[in-house]
Amino acid sequence: MELLLVILIGVLYATGIFMLLRRSMVKLLIGLILLGNGANLLIFLLGRITKGAPPVIDSAAKFFTDVYADPIPQALILTAIVISFGLQAFAIVLLKRVYVLINSDDLDDLNTPEEEDI
Amino acid sequence: MLIAVLAGLFVSVLLIPLGRLFKGRLAVLISLLPTSLFAYFASFIPTIANGEAISFHYPWVPSLGVDFHFRLDGLSLLFSLLITGIGSLVFLYASSYLKGHRYLDRFYAYLSLFMASMLGLVLADNVLLLFIFWELTSISSFFLIGFNNEDANSRKSSLTALAVTGGGGFLLMAGLILMGHLSGTYAIQEMLNASSFLKAHPWYPAILALIFAGAFTKSAQFPFHFWLPGAMKAPTPISAYLHSATMVKAGVYLLARLYPILGGTEYWTYPLIVVGGITMFYGAFHSIFRTDLKSILAYSTISALGILVFLIGIGTEQALLAAAVFILVHALYKASLFLTTGVLDHETGTREITQLGGLRKVLLPLAIAGLLAALSSAGLPFTFGFIGKDQIYEATLHTEGIMPIVLTSLAVITNILLLYAGLLVGLKPFAGKLPERYQAVHLPHWLMWTPPLLLALMGIAFGAFPALIDASLLNPAATAMINETFDSPLKLWHGFNLVLLLSGITLALGALLYLMRKPSSKSMASIERFNYLAPQYIFGKLARAVRRFAARYTRTLHNGFLRVYLFRIIMFAVLLLGFRLFTGGPIQWIPAHLSPISVYEVAVLGILIAAIFLTVNTSSRLTAVVATSVIGYCICLLFVFYSAPDLAMTQFTIDTLTVVLFVLVLFRLPPFLNLANRRDRIRDWLLASSFGAIIALITIQAMNQPFDDAVSKFYGENAYVLAKGKNVVNVILVDFRGIDTMFEVVVLSIAAIGVVSLLKLKLKASEKE
Amino acid sequence: MKSTILKTASIYLLPILLLFSIFILLRGHYFPGGGFVGGLIAAIAFVLHSFTHGTEATLKLLRIHPSALIPVGLALAAISMFAPMLNGQPVMTGLWFDQPVPVIGLIGSALFFDIGVYVVVIGVVLTILFTIAQYSG
Incomplete structure (x- = not known):
């Protein structure tokens, strides 16, 4: 199963990067989401995956007595998921605002380098 | 302290x-x-x-x-x-x-x-x-x-x-x-x-x-x-x-x-003597061609700094004591001259030496300050400068071999020129006839003429009574440089010896130079002919070349296209990581611990992959949004399978909210553009897939490493004992790593503020239109 | 999205979802759940209501603007973070009451911290979504 997840991560990264390289702003945003999902899964997988043993201590015990899933990547990913919502919201509003200003979804319309700045 | x-x-x-x-x-x-x-x-x-x-x-x-x-x-x-x-x-x-x-x-x-x-x-x-x-x-x-x-x-x-x-x-x-x-x-x-x-x-x-x-x-x-x-x-x-x-x-x-x-070594002594010697002569020589008061002072300062470096280079006891003395001498008279110049500039509006003269009639206290400072810099007997000069000659004369003659004559010439420069600044503006346009000049606020006067008077006082500062200030300073105690009281009068003779020669020639030579703008022009040899021209050329290079570099590398930057960064990462993987030996899969594959997992994965490709290839925004949310829900299922209930819940709710977000905003955006041509798409696909492949390979390599679970063990064992919680993920978030969480919610708040301000900003901009 | 069924359902769903979100929040220290998830669920409850009744109606229902929740939550979390300092203990030391409370278990500073997170998350999500809904029209 791990091998399949590795392939999935590779696919998420590849498609995420591909979308980032598009000129359309919306595609850029979707690429960001895909890349974020890939990174979350990567962290999750590197913490080793375990079935049917959530990191919750048994109600009778004081600490783990059996095999359990690693809580650290889970805590990391949980914050990452929530933060990514903030990021997406900000990015989407930013794109929206840019769209209103330049009336185009094409990133190339956004910035042609201004000669006088150089 | x-x-x-x-x-x-x-x-x-x-x-x-x-x-x-x-x-x-x-x-x-x-x-x-x-x-x-x-x-x-x-x-x-x-x-x-x-x-x-x-x-x-x-x-x-x-x-x-x-x-x-x-x-x-x-x-x-x-x-x-x-x-x-x-x-x-x-x-x-x-x-x-x-x-x-x-x-x-x-x-x-x-x-x-x-x-x-x-x-x-x-x-x-x-x-x-x-x-x-x-x-x-x-x-x-x-x-x-x-x-x-x-x-x-x-x-x-x-x-x-x-x-x-x-x-x-x-x-x-x-x-x-x-x-x-x-x-x-x-x-x-x-x-x-x-x-x-x-x-x-x-x-x-x-x-x-x-x-x-x-x-x-x-x-x-x-x-x-x-x-x-x-x-x-x-x-x-x-x-x-x-x-x-x-x-x-x-x-x-x-x-x-x-x-x-x-x-104290040769490596120390010779560079300092050579550089200091060149500097002191170069500065002094240049100073006499200037007609701007501050320029004269600037070059004479360079020369004085040269003398100091020169003395530290010689490094004998006398030389270091001379350096300590000269630091003080120079600070006093140079500050005084600068401040005097400032008043002249402030009151007359010019610093051109050729235009100034006779100002003693209107600025008497200042004239005294200038004169005293000039005398101190000239090293007249009973001024502190005299002792400084004395010490310098003592130092140069007591070097070894052929050095005394060379160094002493260099010091004498420098001092003659410096004396001339000092007189030019401190004496010339006040001597002679007062031009008519300066008749109305009056003494400024006392805060402006007392500081230079005070400094100049100190120069005289220390010169007349060196005991004031000899044992208390200068010997300790020299001691600190030599790192051993020594005692050599400053004397005003060494008797008739070579040093006195040299001082006399310096004074006489300097005064003679002052009387003979009249500063004019012509002399300034004559020295400017050699400007192309001067270091600052070379430096200026160098600076311009750097700027041209930077401009060209910016034009080619920073062309303002986001995807070009990304492309280069990722390409570079692929090359570096690929090289590392390639040289790192064969990649193997050591199945340390593999979970079995079940049917529903494969099904979820299949849906996931299909959704990903649908997201990428669709030209409809609705399809893209739906497919993206399917990806999210599938990942949520994966979290469920692999014992991460907290993650599953979070992913589920966030995914729902993301859909809402997209629905609110995205449908007001235009349809997908397909702006890239076929060639570009193939090129991007190649890069993206190789990056994905490399990430996958690195993951495999990482999985082969033995898993270090010391930290997780700590959390597992202490979650209940120390933090009284049984959901370890939550305990990490609110207790063990609570400060991280605190900052996370702060970041979230900032994102919210950003969104609000962006939207309100838009409203104002459109109001303006 | 103005279907009558959904409209009616959302009226009943709102309190149920809110109750559920508080349940998730409070059990977080012992079972899966916690401030983040709880806050998100509560936010979804309000978003659902705003979908069917309009943003203005939901804002009216809330009485205070959600953006006001952000500083409240931050302050709550910060207070529970720095409270141990009054005792002369380092920041973030857990403080606990001795007697356990039914359902929630022991009450301690970590719980208040989690409640702070809960409030901030609701505030942030609703502020973002409602502002977008109001201004991007």
Whole structure:
């Protein structure tokens, strides 16, 4: 199963990067989401995956007595998921605002380098 | 002590909000800062004169060996008193000189900052700390030199000064770190023990070269001297402060401070004698061709700095004592001359020596100050300058071999020229007939003429009664340089010997030169013909070339297309990581622990992959949004399978909210554009897939490493025992790593504020239209 | 989205979802759940209501603007973070009452911290979504 997840991560990264390289702003945003999902899964997988043993201590015990899933990547990913919502919201509003200003979804319309700045 | 050093920083920070209060009459009050510091340091004179040194130690970054480690010995005390003493006078002077200036508060903030950095520099007993203050002086002097920031020349000069001193500082840092690394300590006092080890080390010449580079750029030694005349664009009080007692003396201080550790070898002596010798002659020679008062002073300052470096290079007892004496002599008369020039400029509106004359009739106290300072710089008997000159000749005469003749004649010629320059500034404007246009000139506020007069009088007083400062100040300073006690009282009268004869010759020839030669703009033109050979032209060319290169580089690499940047970054990452993987040996899959594959997992994965490709390839936004959310929900299922209920819940809710977000915004955006042509798409696919493949391979490599679960074990064992919680993920979030979570919610809040402000901003912009 | 069924359902769903979100929040220290998830669920409850009744109606129902929740939550979390300092203990030390409370278990500073997170998350999500809904029209 791990091998399949590795392939999935590779696919998420590849498609995420591909979308980032598009000129359309919306595609850029979707690429960001895909890349974020890939990174979350990567962290999750590197913490080793375990079935049917959530990191919750048994109600009778004081600490783990059996095999359990690693809580650290889970805590990391949980914050990452929530933060990514903030990021997406900000990015989407930013794109929206840019769209209103330049009336185009094409990133190339956004910035042609201004000669006088150089 | 820490407070004394940092007081200037506090004041400069306080002046940001409170500056308005001090713009008017209250500006004088800021002078209490340097004055009280002067009193504080002066209270140490008896202790230091007894040959003691006082250390102050405050830990700062002990793990890096950087501590607030200050040490007050004779050399530091001499410099501290100069910095705060002349500082007090400059602060007072400026309150009148820049009266009503728009940015007077800013001026004092920069000046306080500069003074604090300078104090830290001379008191630091840790080379890293010293370096930090060294850089602070560069930065604060940048602000001071460019104080008239509306003037393009002024900005250019301050940039040049920063570039030269900053570049030297960079090399100095390398030298100091090398030194600290080899000797195993960054404390200057402890480095003394490593002195012989350092001198024998094969890297000793390299260390010296780096440190010399720092000192030479700071102290304006040839060929790095050119920033100093440019720095004259600053208001005169600043020039007086920077070029008499502080900024440019920092390099000299550094050499003096490091002399006991690194000095005394051939590698030390010859470069310093040669560079110092060239500089002192070059500066003195140039000064006599100038007609602008401040230019003359600038070049004579360069020459004086050359003399100091030269003396430290010679390194005999007499030479070092001469250096200590000359530091004080020069600071007194040069500050006095600068301040005098400032008044002339302020009252007559010109600094052209050819136009000024006869001003003694209207500015008598100032004329006295100028005359006394000029006499001191000329080294007339009964002035402090006389003793300084004496000491220099003593030092050059007592060198070995053929050196006495060469060095002494060089010193004599330099001194003749310097004497001429001093007379030109201190005497010429006041002598002769008063031109009619200056009849109405009147004496300025007393705060402007007393400081130069006071300094000049001190020069005379110390000269007539050297006992005032001999044992108390100068001997301890020289002792600190030699690192052994010695006692050589300054004498006014050595009897009829060679030194006196040389002094006489210097005086006579200098006076003769002054009487014979009339400064004119023609002489200025004659020297400008050789400008193309001057270092600052080469430097200027170099700077322009760098700027052209930067512009070209920017045009090609930073073309403003996001995807081009991304493409390059990712391509580079692929190449580097790919190379590493390729050379790292064969990639194998060592199945340490593999979970079995079940049907529903495969099904979820299949849906996931299908959704991903649908997202990428669809041209409908609705499909893309739906497919993206399917990806999210599938990942949520994966979390469920692999024992992460918290993650599953979070992913589920966030995914739902993301869909809402997209629905709210995305449908008001235009349909997907397919702007790239086929070739571009293939190229991007190639890059993206190779990046994905590399990530996958790296993941496999990482999975092969044995898993280190020490941290997770700790959390697992202590979650209930220490934090009384059983959901370990939640315990990590709210207890063990609670501060991280705190910052996370802060970041979220910032995102919300960002969204709100972006949207409201839009509303306003459209309102305007 | 103005279907009558959904409209009616959302009226009843709002309190149920809110109750559920508080349940998730409080059990977080012992079972899966916690401030983040709880806050998100509560936010979804309000978003659902706003979908069917319009943003203005939901804002009216809330009485205070959600952006006001952000500083409240931050303050709560910060207070529970720095409270141990009053006792002379380092920041973030857990403080606990001795007697356990039914359902929630022991009450301690970590719980208040989690409640702070809960409030901030609701505030942030609703502020973002409602502002977008209001201004991007």
